[in-house]
Amino acid sequence: MTSSGTPLLSVRGVVKRFPGVTALGGVDFDVRAGEVHCLLGQNGAGKSTLIKVLAGAHRPDEGELRWQGEVVSFDNPTDAMRTGVAAIYQELDLVAGLSVADNVFLGHEPATAGFTRRAEVRRRTRALLERLGHPDIPADRDAGRLSAANQQIVSMARALSRDGRLLIMDEPSAVLDQDEVRTLFRVIRELTAQGVAVVYISHRMEEIREIGDRVTVLKDGRTVATGLPAREVRTADLIKLMTGRDLEYAFPGREPLDPTAPVVLTVRGLAASGRFSGVDLTVRAGEVVGLAGLVGSGRSEILEAVYGARKPSAGTVEVDGKRLRRGSVGAAVRAGVGLCPEERKSQGLLLDQAVYRNITVSTLPAFARFGFLDSGAERVRARELTTALDVRPPGVDRAVRTLSGGNQQKVVLARWLLRECRVLLLDEPTRGVDVGARSEIYELIRDLAERGVAVVVVSSDVEEVLGLSDRVLVVREGRVVHEGPAQEIDESRVLDLVMGGTAA
């Protein structure tokens, strides 16, 4: 860690306004060559906006950037990349339809007289993927067909391909599992050893402790603390800086499950060819069942098949003893099943529409008489939920697109909380959600369970699965390899099972 001399990049008084919101109200911080500088802040604090300013994707309204002491202004992403800034954005920014290799070198293709040197592109892509620990991702595969985790890896390969001096990563670990995060950290250490500076954003405190050198905390678009030593500063202090409150997330207490509670969801022998098979699952009213497993193990697909969004090749799904028609979302929804999908942007949200419309879209009949909507009532209910989930900024008429990533996730969640479901399927419900809101979401899930809802939670955060669930299923390569009460299993055992017993 070099602390001497001028910082690589210094940010002074940066202000960015969007119509109706000041996303950044004066941000100052320095990044030194060779350090990992962590940005912390609640959902909507302005982290992503800040990195877009640094990467030339947004132009700041005020303030200045200095690169090695020189004032610079980035009018577009190309300017920033030429200077040496490369970024991985929070929202995956790959082009579906183009191959992995084409995506990695998009915008700076090695070319002779306009002809792409395809062999070279493929070779260098493979090398980058290898470096990131993923030689398994085929360079010719359509990037749109990769799982979210693999897309994240490709985004990283793209950022690395730019050979930047400053690498910005916006929540890269959100879709990665622990093993992959470890590889990521190895790569980051290699880079910093070569003098590359890294700006790292995450809501996971333990990651910041592990990889970070210094921490800057943003609150409501302003720097509230900068240059804190990442390893020494107390978590309680950080949370206080971020939220202005004393609070750390904890899993709510569990009432012992009523063994006589009726079984609500019964899944038998569910299978989808080539993806998963032989999945049995029963969930009682008031029970929370967690599905743990590696990314790509097929958990999302199991949920989708239960919900009817994906046609299974075999097996049955029953709700309250009634069998659901296969592959019919309508049937599932009518039976009281709800799914909070994994990819909020493509599967969950109507990005250009108002928050309240996104929340009520599954519950429209409840707000309608003879088909006519009472949008006043819609707004009132939506406002209650956004307040409970602390969505910022709070307006329910705001287009969802203008919300920060974490707040968008809360909107998707609110949709299903609104609906009186019998069964709620949650796929990565806290992805990208900040510390404060996370505990509120946990509370809400437990509340729902206490009101008799059967909940299934998929999460790549093992601690979360264990802390939240009554019962845990471990999925490996499309098969359930373990089932049992959450109390009787610990994190290392789960990891063990997930990896296929290699670490035993």
Place this chain on the structure above:
Amino acid sequence: TGNTPDTATQTGGQAGVKVANDEPGEKVVIGFSAPAADHGWMAAISAAARAEAEKYSDVELKVVEGTNDVNLQISQVETFINDKVDAIVLLPFDGAAMTPVALKAMKAGITVINVDREFDSPFAARSTVLGDNYGMGVSAGTYVCEKLKGKSDAVVAEIAGIDSLPLTQDRSKGFADALGECGLNVDNRVAAEFTVESGEKAAANLLQAAPRIDAIWNHDDDQGIGVGAAIKNSGRSEFFLVGGAGSANVMREIKADNGLHKATVVYPSTQGADGIRLARLAVQGKSLGDLVEVEVPRQVELFAPVVTKDNVDDYLPTAFES
């Protein structure tokens, strides 16, 4: 009324001849509406109407956007009615569809002259100038019969214009009827859209469909340019070509007698101009020269003569440049 003696029998043939009817009278405002000028003949119609109006100091002509949407054409006529023009010269996209609004105009006291495509009510127009579409087909068919006299196995092909228009049906019917008289029939029929390009396309396909042809009747000389290009491309020349409408181009070819065009059937593009004249006379209460009748007649049906090398000089001056 004393007319200077003029032997030209064709309408429009009096161009440039000073007659008493041409003396300026009370001012006449005429509205003119026609279908979209999406082919040469139709473009010539509007141009001729304009040119005719220019000749009279007492005529003010209002020409509106040509359209194939009857709804729009109706509203154009409504605008003329609102404007209280003296006369409307209307070449309807669809005669029947424009009848109600023409009736409305007549009721409002406006002199309506119907051109080319006939209304379905006799009360909708003061006077009607009609090209003879059926007669055009008959003329073409009769000419083909004459040329192919005795060849009962002759292959006759037809390149029609826009097939959904009633006028195309009439032409085809006349052609088929006339051929029937001499024991021939239409062996191959394709339709184009009155444009050069569509003519080329239709003819190219037609020439493939029929390996041997003796005669082709092409409804429209403007699309005929394309037909000619396609024939040239195919290198075929075993047949002769009869044109339609009577463009100057084709007439020059007939005159030179160096191409496949041996004849063309005139479909006067001066109808619009005649309409303007009739409108002016009717409004001013004058009668038609050369007629003893003191009023403008109810209907003028134009003749569809066949133009061949022998009489082409008579027709070239009034032919339209497509």
Place this chain on the structure above:
Amino acid sequence: MSENTATAAVAPTSGPPDGGRARRAVTGILGSAAGRNTGLVVALVLLCLVGVITAGDRFADVDNLLTILRLASVIGVVSVGMTFVITGGGIDLSVGAIVALSSVWATTLATQSVANDAHWSALVFTALAVGAGCGVINGGLIAYGRIVAFIATLAMLAAARGLAEILSNRKTQIVNVPGFTAFFDASVLGVPVLVIIFVVVAIVGWVVLNRTTFGRRTFAVGGNPEAARLAGIDVRRHTVLLYTLLGVCCGIAAVMLIARTTTGSSTHGVLYELDAIAAVVIGGTLLSGGRGTIAGTVFGVLIFTTLSNVFTLNNLSISAQAVAKGAIIVVAVLLQQRLARRGDT
């Protein structure tokens, strides 16, 4: 298209964030509605000004305004239906052909004799049923056959017009149903029935799009069909309904055209698809779906019809009209954009 969407993402559309909630909601709605359409209103007003300046009383005359409205009403009804389909992420190229087929079918001798024997509304029902039928086929091909809307409706365009020609034997069919003609030729308080129909269709369309679950689902289906599906909406069924609704609108338009021309013909409705889509898009509905406004569509239709009226009044050369029309479209859209953006902040 895509460029536009991308930039739209950066310019959000809501009111001030910190005001009182009720006030915010109200000003939000009004502001965004007005803001979205100011440009169009200004364009229309400018056009009218040009009309008044160049044609004076002849333009501002009540009769002339009614002429504009009558002209607008046929294509207007189609455009309202088209707004639904485009908002729902689709497109329909077959509207003109459906109008033609409906007009022909409703005026066959058979239908007319039924209409004369029983009631003239038989003619109306036939037209609506034919329109709805074509819409169902369109929607079915698109939703269940998974044929791209552009292609499915292009096929319908060819087929429906061909069928109309076969049915009518390419002859214009004249209507002879006195009750029918009397009803549609009438005026109520000086307003022609055709115009009233347009106004009613527009109002109903607005209410359905903005106040009902059906409308809300249309936005969802157009905005993100996958999300809509996962939210429990039957996207396919909804798609069929959207095209059916547009088919019915085409049926209504056919009835109006029959009334206006006293004929049914296979040449009716030529190029209506282009006119309707243009009116919808200029009105501010996104071609990519998810955003749509009936008010904008109505303005779009009025702008185009007023334009051609002003041209007619001014006796402009036909070719010059086309060039001017192109330029005016561009100016109107630019105006609309600049003003809409300002109205937003």
Place this chain on the structure above:
Amino acid sequence: MSENTATAAVAPTSGPPDGGRARRAVTGILGSAAGRNTGLVVALVLLCLVGVITAGDRFADVDNLLTILRLASVIGVVSVGMTFVITGGGIDLSVGAIVALSSVWATTLATQSVANDAHWSALVFTALAVGAGCGVINGGLIAYGRIVAFIATLAMLAAARGLAEILSNRKTQIVNVPGFTAFFDASVLGVPVLVIIFVVVAIVGWVVLNRTTFGRRTFAVGGNPEAARLAGIDVRRHTVLLYTLLGVCCGIAAVMLIARTTTGSSTHGVLYELDAIAAVVIGGTLLSGGRGTIAGTVFGVLIFTTLSNVFTLNNLSISAQAVAKGAIIVVAVLLQQRLARRGDT
């Protein structure tokens, strides 16, 4: 459209997950290219079979096949350009009008006398320059004026055709430049020059779309313009280039049309926009952008031209043709989909 995309997301379309990598890559590429077009190939073959059965030698004749190719070449060149624009997320309704304007401008007396005095290629350059100019204006309005492509090119459609009419005074302009005619009327080894031009344009188009950075960026700009921008691509400039390229293709098509008809006319190219878009979309290019195939477009063009040739050979009535055409389009697309899906799994 959207429904299609939505369902595509659910029906997984990749190779077997556990196979060998190299094998998977190879079969993936081949499989998806063939798989993507099998349906079209089958449709075309079926159509040819019908042609042979119903018209026998008259269809299978070399002359007839050349006729089909000649007919295909003009619209084919436009469609290749259109593939780029649509892949890049745009649309162009003005192609027909641009063809008309180019053809007129290149055959004015002034141009012709220059061509006769200097070299006939002056005529060709004029046509290309006019096409390119219109393309630049289209692209500029869309990229920098931020006018929706549909509307901007609709305005161009009106303006360009109007201008063509003014320039030509609505007369058909006959070409009298012997060198020009001689060059384009020639054949090389029995293949007409026009067909050769089409083949060359298609091959160049394929190479540019699939092998150059320009092509890659076109996919990116169409598939995800925001991602393209973040990757440092100048999306606006690229958009202008795409429309310019299409404009140049229109210029080429105009030259071919002049050669074929020996005329320039404001009525050339009517409804080319619909034909070209239909060929592109039936070929498998996504109307929403981001996916495009030149090979598919060529098949699309051939299917439509062969169809009308078979119809003519069989002396079918125009109305019946229209109905049959609608049905055949639907069948071809369904076939294409089913086979493409099978080819993928």
